[in-house]
Amino acid sequence: MVGTTRGAVLGRDLAVDLGTATTLVYVRGRGVVIDEPSLVALDDAGDLLAAGRQAFRFAGRPGAHIVAPVHDGVVADFDAAEQMLHRFAVAARGRRSLTRPRLVVAMPSGVTAVEQRVVREVGYQAGARQVEVIEEPMAAAIGAGLPVHEPTGTLVVDLGCGTTEVALIAHGSVAAARSIRTAGAAFDHAISSWLAGEHRILVDQTTAELLKRTLASAYPLPTEASAEVTGRDAESGAERRVVVSAGAVRHALEDSLRAVVDVVRATLDQAPPRLARDVRAHGLVLTGGSALLTGLDERLRHDVGVPVHVAHDPRSCVVTGAARCIEQYAALQPLLVPERRRAG
Template identity: 45%
Template sequence: MFLRTFSRDLAIDLGTANTLVFVRGEGIVLNEPSTVAIHESDHSVIAVGSEAKAMLGRTPGNIRVIQPLRDGVIADLEITERMLGYFISKTQRRLRTILKPRVVIGVPSGITQVERRAVRDSARHAGAREVYLVEGPVAAAIGAGLPVQEPGGNLIVDVGGGTTEVAVISMAGVIFCTSARVAGDAMDEAILQYIRKHYNLLIGERQAEEIKITLGSACPGGDRRTVEVKGRDLADGIPKTIVLDEEEIREALREPVMTIVETVRTCLERTPPELAGDIVDRGIVITGGGSLLRGLDRLLGQETHLPVTVAQDPMSCVVLGAGRILDELDLLKRVAAPA
């Protein structure tokens, strides 16, 4: 108890698009893009998080903006370590704690032992006393309030930035999990390619993401909304403005959205019959930033004939679940592996 008073334990969601940090007793204290800007010459870090993301597509040749996690896996171990270290140090400076914290980190379910070691080492270098790793879908299910410790099937669909992870969880363990490297980033890329193909216009990643948030949908909705898009004409190289509507963006997103639906179907086909019966009663819960795509829950419901719910505060489910694991020692022992 003395240790708990003088150290502020942390829960971290190390995501492809965003990293969130939860402090025990305070809640979520940091939510920043998983982005780092470095000098090409000496690889020194210039900016991390929101500041680095603002530089995307706007830097001179000697500065590079990196997303060290791609498709749910660590693409650049060294930069990931430095980014994680920066976020942990920033949180610890703010809290002015006496003792080093315990850290629970939500990681993609498919990461390798080498990547696990990299995450652990970066957390330890940043001042963690103990490091525990928990699979993202398990943390998301706990954060969404599902009764994961009971003997019964819970189907969680976590649509993040780099991957969509679909898992059946019972008695605090993953019964079956499948993932597809199709999620928010793939949707942005699909919009970018659609505009390039149909309008011969080149736009940046940030603008593609803004279009997805404004117009993106999986099912036809009510109003037919439009948005102005500015980019560079590929034919003559001159800046140009076009107007896109919701139907066009829905068409652009058809392939990634149907891949997510197929991933859910694959998981349902591999679920043991007793747990499948539980899922019929309890339905599907969607978490992650991608779950905010309008009509995705409705489309999944139509395709699977199951009730589908978007979790409350879906973008924070993993970090909130990891935070709850910190509080419950029995749960920590059952779901998190010491790194």
Template identity: 40%
Template sequence: MGMSRLFQNLSPDIGIDLGTCNTLIYVRGKGIVINEPSVVAVERGTKRLLAVGEEAKRMLWKTPGEIVAIRPLRDGVIADLETTEKMIRYFIEKVFSKRWLIKPRMVIGVPSCITEVERKAVEESGYKAGAREVKVIEESLAAAIGADIPIYEPAGHMVCDIGGGTSEISVISLGGMVVTNAIRIGGDEFDEAIIKHIRNVHNLIIGEQTAESLKKNIGNAMPEGKIEKMEIKGTDAITGLPRRLEIDSVEVRESLQEPLVAIIEEIKKTLGETPPELAADIVERGIVLTGGGALLKGFDKLVAKETGVPVFVAENPLECVAIGAGLYFEYEKAMQKSRLGNP
């Protein structure tokens, strides 16, 4: 067994989906080992780490003065490098309590719309968290690998990854991105649109968690036969007192129109920029939806209706980016073999 093979067997490949809302970590041979909110709680002033992930999320918007809960990523981008680094290191140490024999290789999925400086920051946080090699790849490429799309074929595949902070639409052929567009609109903007609507229409102020549960429980992108209702609690914008309110699914759908239209426009724009031969493949094979946004009821039907192209939701849309990042090195090896003509 060669030295490099030995290295590989002793140190796992780690795939990370560094998401605005959740961070997922995939370890080759073990599957998804971490799926926790991208939230860190620190002590004000000293910046001492108090909690990370699920525990820190419970502290969001509920912290006493001396504790600050931070979401270190905004719109798929590192807003706070130091905290992101602490978060990645914490999650990795949680999974691997023992020190490495050999440091792992790490692949991190990022939105294609980030700048070179932001990309470097992600890479640096990987090295500081203990990787021997860090590769930063586009989220939609990782999502395509994770969704088991045969991206190395000479055929066009379209992937639409709707995350918490960004939506990325890419056409992939022969293992590379032919066209890619990304916008900083995702699940977070869905929540914000619901908050804004309820404040404007009902004078009720609700928090992000309430908006998120409305979206998940009764949100939809296309009218459905049954109208669902849900009771929410918030603060009256005029009196400042707590108040209850019943909201129905029609109203939630109306409030989501703006971000949904923006994403659909981006999908149409990407289809318009796709070379005709690859566009013909996409019409035949369809568009694959990944990311948390793919779980919004009726979103696949809306995209199909607006584009005239069949649409499929990936099997585990939330996990595709992390899985694909974790399998990236294997894919790259297969790709090089096929390019050299070795079966």
């Protein structure tokens, strides 16, 4: 009978990576069933029209507003986030489920007590019976298969859209962590600012992101390509094309890349020497969508001087790690953020 055994109830529990760009939802026993842009379309009254990819269909329609509820990894619009999560949770679990789920939600490390309370409240409003929070780097490390419980120091660098989070983990806890608001969105912005300044051509974020994925690199490549970019002339507004080289795009990204290198170095410098030695010996692991930036691993290897591994399927490490906490709740509960920190 539905809901009479612990297993059946837990069977509908959810792990959520509520990211700046992407929300992933994992349903216990089924895997990742939602992988959607973190977007909603709302009407003038603030009611939900659509969530995720469906929201794009309302772009430009009178009376519809496209909202991104998560900024820099934290909930910026409570109502929009709650409606988005509710829509995704229903889609993930199916309408027929009778029990309210337990939710494990990943949040950036070092978020304030208020930000944490907001995300828990979003979960409860969206219909959860219990909301647990896990720090993203811890979830990313678990999801990447790193031995978080062991005494050996392991360094995870989660590069998402809004934030880059670096955490040194040992003995099941975070020994040193840093976070900066330089990640994929900053890379896109650097590319579009450079095009505007250098080539007097204006492009939208989608074009800048496409250039990032297809041409940009963080480290010189043996053979470097060029690409044609279409935008609007900054003065006349007329459509115009320019050809840009991979080297020039890398140069445009330089300040952002240096910020990422610096935060990794700073985390290692701040770490207890024994754990930093472990990282120098075994290397660090890159997770998050921006870990896919071409040559980022090589750049960090070169500039930080440690071996670098890109996790398998880096975009889903955080949700996979949060999912492990659902599956092995009793064993992994000590890794979750205690709710009493709400008051802190």
